[in-house]
Structure formats: structure tokens, C-alpha cells
Amino acid sequence: xxxxxxxxxxxxxxxxxxxxxxxxxxxxxxxxxxxxxxxxxxxxxxxxxxxxxxxxxxxxxxxxxxxxxxxxxxxxxxxxxxxxxxxxxxxxxxxxxxxxxxxxxxxxxxxxxxxxxxxxxxxxxxxxxxxxxxxxxxxxxxxxxxxxxxxxxxxxxxxxxxxxxxxxxxxxxxxxxxxxxxxxxxxxxxxxxxxxxxxxxxxxxxxxxxxxxxxxxxxxxxxxxxxxxxxxxxxxxxxxxxxxxxxxxxxxxxxxxxxx
Numbered sequence: 001x002x003x004x005x006x007x008x009x010x011x012x013x014x015x016x017x018x019x020x021x022x023x024x025x026x027x028x029x030x031x032x033x034x035x036x037x038x039x040x041x042x043x044x045x046x047x048x049x050x051x052x053x054x055x056x057x058x059x060x061x062x063x064x065x066x067x068x069x070x071x072x073x074x075x076x077x078x079x080x081x082x083x084x085x086x087x088x089x090x091x092x093x094x095x096x097x098x099x100x101x102x103x104x105x106x107x108x109x110x111x112x113x114x115x116x117x118x119x120x121x122x123x124x125x126x127x128x129x130x131x132x133x134x135x136x137x138x139x140x141x142x143x144x145x146x147x148x149x150x151x152x153x154x155x156x157x158x159x160x161x162x163x164x165x166x167x168x169x170x171x172x173x174x175x176x177x178x179x180x181x182x183x184x185x186x187x188x189x190x191x192x193x194x195x196x197x198x199x200x201x202x203x204x205x206x207x208x209x210x211x212x213x214x215x216x217x218x219x220x221x222x223x224x225x226x227x228x229x230x231x232x233x234x235x236x237x238x239x240x241x242x243x244x245x246x247x248x249x250x251x252x253x254x255x256x257x258x259x260x
Contacts, residue, residue: 047117
């Protein structure tokens with residue numbers, strides 16, 4: 001499984017995820033954020049690596065489909081819903097059907113389908129965002145107005161982490177630079193508190209007027225450094241809030257009584 005999030009900013013969109021990919025009882029790190037520059041889109045997913053790879057191929061092939069490209073460039077949410085989304089859900093259905101003995105059954109003998117996967121697709125074109133979720137049952141949900149959504153085994157943790165940081169961004173437009181910090185910290189926090197199925201490092205991708213791309217590892221390292229500095233400033237601020245008024249020093253605590 002994984003944790004993956006999408007975030008709408010004032011000048012672009014951001015996706016972020018952890019790196020955990022589980023294969024039965026083993027795990028390995030992979031990149032689970034993607035960019036499709038021709039569609040001015042970035043996306044991320046949680047669930048089966050097999051399903052994600054099949055959907056990645058479908059999305060890559062969609063750049064050759066004129067009505068998909070036109071819908072993303074407009075951007076036209078209804079067009080995206082009727083042209084791109086069915087291609088993604090068709091790929092999911094094909095993968096689900098290949099799972100034995102599950103087929104299209106969501107559960108068998110109390111076990112959940114091993115291939116269930118959720119997708120977050122975001123785009124930025126002509127200074128306008130769009131944000132669509134395709135959940136593991138094929139439901140289409142729009143999050144453009146909400147501006148944030150999280151999926152995966154750590155999705156609930158990521159939502160709480162984002163809510164705890166909301167006061168940093170409320171009341172002013174959040175640009176992509178700030179959005180990267182919020183997204184990174186939400187994933188990092190989730191990896192720190194979730195008991196399993198998620199893991200560092202964090203991956204980030206953006207779509208802005210400059211195009212859609214996955215950030216290079218050194219760029220993500222810079223975001224990490226900024227987040228660590230942010231957390232240090234919080235510690236210093238908390239210390240200042242606890243400091244006595246007017247610069248007075250705390251009285252030394254009384255020595256504990258001797259046990260002699």
C-alpha cells in the first residue's frame with residue numbers, strides 16, 4: 001500500500017507519496033508520482049504496483065488521443081471525466097479480472113481484493129486547476145474546490161497532518177513552493193506515525209505554467225532541508241512562548257529532599 005496526496009495551489013498543483021511497494025511479505029522502494037507533460041498533468045496512486053503500471057501505460061497512450069488532450073488543455077472537467085477517466089477505470093477492471101480467485105469481487109472469504117488501487121489525477125492549464133480522484137471501485141470524485149485529498153493505507157494520517165498545518169496557509173493563496181513543504185511534511189509525518197505499509201523517501205511532482213514534472217532527488221532534498229528548518233523554528237517559537245514575561249528568569253527549582 002502507500003500514502004499519496006494531491007494539493008491544489010494558487011500557481012499549480014502538487015502530488016506527493018511515500019516510496020513503499022509491498023510484494024507479499026517483502027517490500028522495496030519505488031517512485032509513485034508521475035508526470036504527463038503532454039497533458040499538463042501529474043498523478044499518484046496507492047495500491048497494486050501491477051495496476052499502477054498498467055494505468056501508467058494507458059495515461060501515456062492517452063496523449064495521442066485528441067479529445068483527451070483537448071480536455072486537459074482546456075481544462076474541461078466534464079471532458080476529462082468522459083474521455084480520460086473511462087480509460088483508467090477500464091485498465092483497473094482488466095487488472096482486477098485477472099486476479100484469481102477474486103475476479104471483480106471486492107472480497108472473497110473475508111479477504112480484500114489484492115489489486116484494489118486508488119488514483120489521484122491533477123492538472124494545471126491556462127492558470128486553472130483540476131483534481132479528480134478515481135477510487136478503487138471506479139467512483140469519480142472531484143477535489144478541485146476542496147484542494148486536498150489523500151488515499152492509501154496512511155491516507156487518514158496524511159489528512160490529519162494536513163489539517164494540523166492548515167493555519168499556515170489559511171487566509172492567503174498557497175503557492176507551489178509552500179505547497180511542496182506542506183505536502184512533504186504530510187507524507188513524512190505519516191511515515192513517522194503509521195505502523196506499516198508506508199516508508200520514506202518522499203516523492204514530489206508538480207504541474208505549473210512551466211510544465212509538469214517529477215522533482216529530482218536533489219530538489220526534494222532541498223524541500224526536506226526547508227521542512228527540517230520549519231520544524232526547528234516551531235521548537236524555538238514554543239520555547240519563546242514558554243519564556244517568562246519581560247525577560248525574567250525562571251527561579252531555580254528546589255532541590256529534592258535527601259534520602260540519606
